[in-house]
Each structure stands twice: as C-alpha cells, then as structure tokens.
Amino acid sequence: MKRSLVALGLLFLISTAAPAQQASDTVSPERATGLAAAKIAAAREHMVAAAHPLAAEAGEKVLADGGSAIDAMITVQTVLGLVEPQSSGLGGGAFLVYYDAEAKRLFTLDGRETAPDDATPKLFLDDKGEPMQFFDAVVGGRSVGTPGTVMLMQEAHKRWGRKDWKDLFSPAEKLAQDGFAVSPRLAKLIAAEGDKLKSFEATASYFFGADGAPLTAGSILKNPAYAETLAAIARDGASAFYSGPIAEAIVDTVRMSGKNSGVLSLADLANYQVKERRPVCVSYRALDVCGMGPPSSGAVAVGQMLGLLENFDLKALGKDNPESWRLIGDAQRLAFADRERYLADTDFVPAPIKGLLDKTYLGERAKLLDGDKALGDDAVSAGKPEWDHAFNFGRDAALELPSTSHFVIVDKSGNVVSMTTTIENGFGSRLMTNGFLLNNELTDFSFKTHDEGMPVANRVEPGKRPRSSMSPTIVMKDGKPLLAIGSPGGSQIIGYVAQALIAYVDWGMDVGEMVAMPHLINRFGTYDLEAGTDAEKLAEPLKALGYEVKSSDMNSGLHAIELNADGLKGAADPRREGVALGK
Numbered sequence: 001m002k003r004s005l006v007a008l009g010l011l012f013l014i015s016t017a018a019p020a021q022q023a024s025d026t027v028s029p030e031r032a033t034g035l036a037a038a039k040i041a042a043a044r045e046h047m048v049a050a051a052h053p054l055a056a057e058a059g060e061k062v063l064a065d066g067g068s069a070i071d072a073m074i075t076v077q078t079v080l081g082l083v084e085p086q087s088s089g090l091g092g093g094a095f096l097v098y099y100d101a102e103a104k105r106l107f108t109l110d111g112r113e114t115a116p117d118d119a120t121p122k123l124f125l126d127d128k129g130e131p132m133q134f135f136d137a138v139v140g141g142r143s144v145g146t147p148g149t150v151m152l153m154q155e156a157h158k159r160w161g162r163k164d165w166k167d168l169f170s171p172a173e174k175l176a177q178d179g180f181a182v183s184p185r186l187a188k189l190i191a192a193e194g195d196k197l198k199s200f201e202a203t204a205s206y207f208f209g210a211d212g213a214p215l216t217a218g219s220i221l222k223n224p225a226y227a228e229t230l231a232a233i234a235r236d237g238a239s240a241f242y243s244g245p246i247a248e249a250i251v252d253t254v255r256m257s258g259k260n261s262g263v264l265s266l267a268d269l270a271n272y273q274v275k276e277r278r279p280v281c282v283s284y285r286a287l288d289v290c291g292m293g294p295p296s297s298g299a300v301a302v303g304q305m306l307g308l309l310e311n312f313d314l315k316a317l318g319k320d321n322p323e324s325w326r327l328i329g330d331a332q333r334l335a336f337a338d339r340e341r342y343l344a345d346t347d348f349v350p351a352p353i354k355g356l357l358d359k360t361y362l363g364e365r366a367k368l369l370d371g372d373k374a375l376g377d378d379a380v381s382a383g384k385p386e387w388d389h390a391f392n393f394g395r396d397a398a399l400e401l402p403s404t405s406h407f408v409i410v411d412k413s414g415n416v417v418s419m420t421t422t423i424e425n426g427f428g429s430r431l432m433t434n435g436f437l438l439n440n441e442l443t444d445f446s447f448k449t450h451d452e453g454m455p456v457a458n459r460v461e462p463g464k465r466p467r468s469s470m471s472p473t474i475v476m477k478d479g480k481p482l483l484a485i486g487s488p489g490g491s492q493i494i495g496y497v498a499q500a501l502i503a504y505v506d507w508g509m510d511v512g513e514m515v516a517m518p519h520l521i522n523r524f525g526t527y528d529l530e531a532g533t534d535a536e537k538l539a540e541p542l543k544a545l546g547y548e549v550k551s552s553d554m555n556s557g558l559h560a561i562e563l564n565a566d567g568l569k570g571a572a573d574p575r576r577e578g579v580a581l582g583k
C-alpha cells in the first residue's frame, strides 16, 4: 500500500479542525507500520509529542498541572522506560537540547553513557585481534556503558524543574504497579528476537510467559521492580541509582552475564557526570538549526548536509525531482565521510568542529556536487577542514542500528525540550535488572582501533563516550524557537532529521507532512528508499544517475512541535505508536 501525500494533507486539515486536546489514539497495526498520516495536534499553551500515548498523556498532565517542560520530560522518560522499554530508559543515556525561555538561550546536556575505567581499546576485538561480530558484542555485559539518563534527569530538574522531584515519578510508578497493555509494536519486537531476549533469566521471565511464549499485544504487563526503582530515585534522588543496592545490582548483572561479561564497576557509577556542552548551531536559509555536538555527530552532520545544500536551490528543484535527491544523497555521503574520520568524544580527541561547519569549507566541498551524476565512491572521502585542532584520524567502522526514542515538549512559559534517549539496540544488551534494561551503547564505538596505521577517533577508551548520531534539534528564527524535532534510527537519524528540515524549509511542508514524508537516505553509496512508499518511484531515476538503490523498512520516530504565531502544532511519526497532545 502506498501512502499518499494528498490524503495526508486532507487528514491534516481534518485533524487540525478537531478540539485542541487530542484524544490519545488506539494504535492500530497500520499506524505502527507507517501506512497512515502523521498524528497531529494543535494547541495554544503546551504540548508533548512522544513515542507512546501513555507517555505523552502523562507528560501533558504534568504540563496542565503547571509543571515545566523539564518536569514533563522526567515523567515522559520514566513512562517511556516502562511502556517502550526496548528503546530507552533508566539503563541508558540521552541528549537534551533545551531552550530556556527566561534566559532566552539554548543549553545542551550530555547524559551519554561512558566506557568503564577498566575498558580498553580492544574491548570489541576477538582473540585473534579481529572485530567481533556485532551481536556477539551486543548481547551481555561487555557492551554496557555507565548509564546517564537518571543523572541527566536530576541535573535538568535542579536547573529548570518547577514541581517536586518525587511527584514526577508517580505516573510511571503507578502504571508499573497496575500494569499497562503491551503495544503492538512491543509485542512484534519481542516475538521478532526471542532467542536473544531469552539469553538471560530476568529478561526472559519479563518478556515471555511461563510457557515460553512472547507477550502478545494487549496483554497486561506489570513491573513491580521498576516501580520500586522509581520509588527509590523519587525518594533519594539519583544517588539511589548510582550507589547502593541498585548500583550493586547493575554491576553484578554486567559482570556475571556469562561469556560476554563486562567490566563496569561501582566506581564508574559513582563517578558518572552529566556534561553541559556548547550547542552546535548552523544557519540554513533564514534559520538557525541548533543541536547536540560531540560526543554526538548529529548536529555537525546535519549542519554539514544543510551547509552543502544551501549552495543549491532545492525549492526550485522540488521534492519529486531526482536532481534534488542526487544533491541530498551525495551531501549526506560527504558529511558521513567527514563524520567517520573526525567525530568522536571531544574530551578525548580534538575534532575540527568549527572547520567542518565553516561556510567556506562547505562551499568549496559543495563544488563536488556540481556534476550531474552520482559521485563515485572514490570521490567521497573526508575533506580537509581548517585545522583549528585536529589530527588525521583513521576511518571509523562503528555500526549503529536503528533503535532509540525522541520526544519534544513545550510548556506554557515557552520552554522547549528536544530530547533523544536510548539504550542503543532494540532491548539494549538484553540484560535486565531492577525492572529496566541495560544499554549496549559501547557498541557505538568503532570496534577497530586503527585503520591503515592511524588510530580511529571513535575507538574505545576508558571514561570516553561513544559517538552518537542522535540529533535532538531546535530550529531558531530571529533568536526564538520555531521548531523542535528529532528521531530515533541509529545512523539514519541524521538523514531523517535533515530531510525533515529540508521538507519544512525548502518545500514548505507543515509538521505533519514533514514527519510522514517517505524517506530516502544515502549514507555510504547505496540509496535506501522507504519500502511501500512513493520513495520507490524514484528508484529508476536514481539508478539512471548511477546509484545502487535498495528498498528498506525505515523506522524513524520523528516527533516535532512547531511554535508559530497561532500557537503550537505537533506531529508524531505514523511509523511508530506515538501521539502529539496539547492544550
């Protein structure tokens, strides 16, 4: 079945005519598989768009009760960790991009997982010194980094919270005690990867019945262990997680997970710190696109794509023109070539961020796009940005598979949250303790330590944060927030976000059209076209331009809120189960 943008536009008009408070949808399998229009909402005061209706509803209630966007963030995150446990949670990490309406400025907080102090660059090499197979590395304690999400919630609340910390955990605690209905998407994912989830007793007994059958959609799942964990954090703060019995259970789970056990220690947990980073902003047309710098590659890669494409008139070319997609695809390949050579945790490796985003550098590099055919692979290599401080690193070989969750929140005061949150792979390391799954974020490092004799910037090092693609974004217009957006999706996140921004800025799409638009992504040469959508109509024209093309399922989870003169307009990606809700 094809999605039609005309039908989508009609649905959008109908939906915006509905009352401002949108009822939470019952999620149909069609919605969960991306065959419908974006789920949209309009509101005047506040709004949440998140990947599960229960999380969005709980967050919206916090806002309706006078809570700040940061208060709602804590509630949304803790509910997501329960009802969408495969994507994010207490055992993972997150990046927060935040607009503080009072200070009139953007902040970014880095709650990324860290490599344990006992980790070495050889963490993911086998006995012969060869990179491990991806899932051999993922499943078990080896891949688990020190989680950052709980500390990020606490740090953000200290700075910008309004409500009592302890009250923000109650919605998730109650749902965990009373039980919630397993969603179609969660049920599908449990069934799809039964064997890996069955590797560990605690995980198996949570996601499978006593007869070994996977939980089905609609079955009621309770998580009393999660409720207890939340109660402890609500009562004692993040210290209840980073020390004491919960920390001990995390360390034991990681260290005693069988042949692929890890080296996380109590000291790693006790020493974990959230880091405030400088937002990375690039101008695109008349707007400033701002997001998360290293250890995420998100804002730099999105910024490079836009900086290259600013040299071309995408508006005149239009969205159905293969020439637009040649430019977008090859701009993305060039950005990825720079990304894999230069970008990593800048607390460990200097990265030429300024040089990579410099308009002169990008203008020169854009000349590579002046031809009329796809760039050959040999023409797509890292550039030489101004050496404000960089070494010549080897090429990275990190594999990042789709996972993760993104949500956006705007409160009555105009504060804006754009947060991407993850446990990395679906169900993370598959290890579970105290009611939550532990991340496998360390597999976002390059497994190879060197390439052609040069060290890889994103190699494992003790205390380092693995490079991410997460791209939580706030677009500013004349110094004020205009749009908050982001997506899950591994290294495809960069393309999802950049494409949505091009659709919004150059092709005049509204938030609903922008998040539902079929995806076309080219990271490494092959053009991925979203299966079952109009994107496939471009297959032949793109082949004629010299690309290999492949139809793929593309599970973005774009959530966006636009702040315009009339109020707030939000949209949730039809490919997942989320909703936008507001008042």
Ligand code: GLY
Binding pocket: 400, 403, 404, 422, 423, 424, 425, 441, 444, 467, 468, 469, 470, 490, 491
């Ligand atoms: N693990 C997904 C990301 O950080 O990009």
